Amino acid sequence: MKRVLEAQLDKYFNPQTTAEIKVIEGTHAASHAAKLARVKTISAYPITPQTSIVELLSEMCASGDLEAQFIKVESEHSAMACLIGAEATGARSFTATSSQGLLLMHEVLHWAAAARLPIVMVNVNRALAPPWNIWTDQTDSLAQRDTGWIQFYAESNQEVLDTILMAYRLGEQVMLPVMINMDAFFLSHTAEPVAIPKQNLVDEFLPAYRPEFTLDVNDPRAFGGLTKPDRYMEFRYNIQKAMETAARLIPTVAEEYDYLIGRHHGTQVEEYRTEDAEYLLVTSGTITGTTRIVVDQFRDQGVPLGLLKIRTFRPFPDQAIRNAVAHVKKIGVIDRNISFGSGGIFFNEIKAAIYNAKVHPLLNGYVAGLGGRDVTPSVITDIAEHLIKSKQGKDLIWIGVKK
Amino acid sequence: MSQILFEIPKVEIMGSGHLACPGCGATMAMRYALKALGRKTVVVIPACCWSIIDGAAPYSVLGVPVFHTAFETAASTATGIKAGFVAQGKTDINVLAWAGDGGTFDIGFQSLSGAAERNEDIIYVCYDNEAYMNTGIQRSSATPQGAWTTTTPVQNPKSRPKKNIVDALAAHHIPYIATASVSYPDDFIRKLRKAKSMKGMRFLHILSPCPPGWKSQAEDSVKIARLAVECCVFPLYEVHDGRRYNLTHKPKGLPVKEYLKLQGRFRHLSDADIEKIQTEVDHNWRTLQRRVEFSTEIDTRSDVSDQGATK
Amino acid sequence: MTEVLEIRDGVPSFAISVGTMEWNKTGSWRYMRPRYEDKIPPCTVGCPTNEKIPRYFALVKEKKYEAAWHIILEDNPLPGVCGRVCYHPCETVCNRLEFDEPIAINHLERFVADQNFTRRYPKHFFVPKNGRKVAIVGSGPAGLSAAYQLARRGYEPVIYEARDEAGGMLRLGIPEYRLPREILDKEINDIISLGVIIKTGVSIGTTISWDSLKKDNDVVLIATGAHKPRSIDLPGSNLTGVTSGLSFLTRYNLTGKADIASRLLVVGGGNTAIDTARTAIRLGADVTLVYRRSRDEMPAVPEEIEAAEQEGVKIQYLTAPIAFLGTDRLEKVRLIRMELGTQDKSGRRRPIPILGSEYEVEVEQVLLAIGEIPRLDFLPHSFDKTGKRVTVDSFQLTNQKGIFACGDVAAGPVGTVVDAIATGKMAALAIDQYLTKGEITPPPQIKNGVPYAELNLDYFFPEQRAPSRFTPAGESIRSFEEVHHGLEPSDALYEAHRCFSCGVCTECDLCLIYCPDVAIKQTRNGSGYIINYDYCKGCGLCVKECPRNAMTFEEEVQ
16 A cells, blocks of 8 residues: 555656646546646536536636637537537547436547547546446446547546546547546545646647648538548548557657656556566456555465556557466456446457467456445455456456345 | 629639539528638538538538538537637638538437527528438428328328427527528528628528429429418518517518429328418418517617627 | 548548549439520511510610610611601510510610611621612612611612602601601611612603613612502592592691691591691691591501590591582581491401491591502503502512512501511512522521510519600690600610510529529620530529520430
């Protein structure tokens, strides 16, 4: 525990690059990131637990701290459609949503990506209804798997802020939109110390958005017109290529961010104590922080347990996963989501990724913590022990379901 | 030697080679609109006939930027485009949302209502061909009572009257609403120029003949749209601030049958059906006249739209 | 940035346009083809000389009065005359008649002529002479028209006129209050300016023999008109005081003097009768005019009848004289009332006397104006005749080689100035062909290309015809000043604008405005339009919306 905190202090609060340290909720970390990115247009619709993001942004716009057009639309669908328009003019834009709101956006999420508009959106992972539930669950964002959005999953409020800044840099480079996910309440409404980087350093890291093609009355072009089969497939190929490029660029962007701001949250993945690990837990979101403590405890007892944190769901870190599993014997994937009729979504992606790897360790899929149920250190300890004891891999193991 | 009846701007921003059916009213409407608005205009096109008419990528028939967007998002995307421009200091660009009746009356009504309530600084044109023509003539809430469509077959034609979109928009108290017809290009262009000179949400409702969908002759498109006006089916008027109504053309008040008889979609109607439609038209016309009369009593100082002033 | 923005085959890596749709030649969709085709308007067909009425109206609208005059002059060298005396059959077929009121075509013709009163013919009217002479007998409207058309084609026509002044019936029969002599003189002088020689005081058969005239000329055109008053065979016809209206008019028109009684009766219903009556009333007589049919059948121009009535001419319709009574001098006329029976050959209802309706009126003078017939005594008997006129074919050719006839002397439409001008024109065109090709090909038959139903009336609104301006009747009879004052320039423009311009493009731009395919453009020189068939989809809107049927829609020829 102490080690983690020390490491965090070291990593997070570099006085040379920090303008201010604020003890803030994840939602406000997102608001500050948008402000630092100098977004020009914001459009959003209220939904718990996202709302505080845009509330703070409205205040910033009202006070003049942020010079942006804030359009308070009548639905999430319109919010995204609005930003699609704004981004097409060359204006950097931002929105935030959650759960049902994200699902309502689904159609236009495809539009944003295929129109190659690098909008950045924060999604607060919240469970889907019915029944109503406002607590965390990743199924909302994972259901947007094929929309063409780059997806990040953050572990801390600081990572939320830093990832948003990196998202603009990355998205604008590959012309794809980026979604940064944070867990409802565990991040969104939990205050943590967050280092707000100096604006001049952010500006250096993230230059103004200057796309090659915009809606320009001096260079009139039609965007997204009827395309016949002879060309459509190439456009899809290009999006896949852009995703692959993004995978390649993520480490570079992270390094540059580290170089300028002095913080690094990993690449597409972050490995924690995986050196000589025989057993590996794979996590995303806030479960990761809890898992770090459990890993430390197992290591203290001499058990070679490691942790692989997935930071990007799209592009999916196939190669990083293959590298990470090259020497382990057993892998347990913890999913706070469920694809009905199949299982944990990260699990399935990882299973697919390692199919073409040289080695095939034992692979267990654990589904835990749906709808905001706590995944405590003891839950993770149970999972780790179950994994270590496992003789044969199992696709779907429900954790904590009441009989 | 020329004897011009009315003049319209010479500039051609819409070109030739587009994919519209012969005699397409929507195409004429676009041509006039761009003549009125000029090249500093961005057109937002949701799913509608114009998604096709504009041409097969990577080509476009319009000499202004065009943004194709999802069916229900004309108003919201246009809003964002305007905001994007304003955020970058480009405040003099007209953003024109160009949607069909389906995208306006039906699926796009929510985003339209939202934009109207917020008084977004956009020009929204609904070219109304009174059904989902691009998908093959299915009824929309803009389809008139009694009309045939593929989903309202003659055994069971549309029983409900057309939604009054102007009334619906007027309820939002936006600065400017006007109806316009492709058969009155001077009136049409005057209204778009007026819209251009104003700020805030401006909505134009254009009746747009569709020869395949209306089962009419391509050559009759202008005649039919003119009859719609002259039979008081589609009067030409303006609404300022959602309350002050004025007519821009005095219709001849011809019997509605004159309008109906040129269109195959009404062929199945009996005299009694036509009489019923006539009654409805008469009622709507009287209502409009009353509103026009009452408008003189409205004090313009009570205008509620905050951005309706001339630019 | 934009590491992934590759350009492949000129197309960026996402869906944005790189060009226009002009590659897409939508003309291939077309199965009907519109084209510009001016049609012949009904007024042009109605006008015996086929004046291109909408064409010169278009120029009037632009206040290009000289150019407008030139258009009229193609068909008629006497617009100042016709604009005053023509019975304007053009107006009775005007499509506007069905809509509201016909265009005041006649007044506009006069307006154009009057605007050019001080102008002379343009240079291009004067063509090199071809050295061929044509003899024309008679300098009335027919002879003048023929001479003019021939001179325009390089001939050197010589007109032989028996009287001392040229003009024929225009000068002899038409009173000055209808046709001021300065107008007539001006237009005759214009014709002379082309090199036309008018030998006055030369009477064929007296001064020059017919045979020598024929021998000395390749072609002779007889245009002697009809000057012999038709006689009436009634008891007392020979009484002093029973004379011809035409002789009375001629005497007054040439000398400014005529014997006139205080109470007189004019018999007849044509223009000569009205002219006689109105001249007589100006000379102070109490004038009654009797006509055996009703007003509807009266051949005189309706406006003239109306003017005569306003000036105080008492007109008795359905009335005819049956005897002139008196000893030596006329004292009374016995009249009988008539009623109309069935139609006769002329299509008019035949008047039938009502037995027992006879009555007598006391008059001192009767002027008979019941028609005129030609004098043919100077011609050999070998000429075929129809009734009392020289027989001609449709090219005004008589049965004699190289001898043509036109105007009232020839069979065919007779009695009006414009018909004389028309047949003169036709004769000239025939003579030209006869002399250059040796044979005459029939002129194209023209017919109305724009029936009323073909107009798109959506672009027109009922508008009253511009009012005529007259000297009030009480004042007009005090002199021989011209009674009608023509149109105010503003009214002339108004009338020109009222014209539907049937079948004749006015460049109103509607075709260009409505074209959904942007396939219609103005021509480079700014006159007319061109259709870009690469893109025209053949929707036909341009044709349908053309207000005046100046376009044609026809099946596409593959």
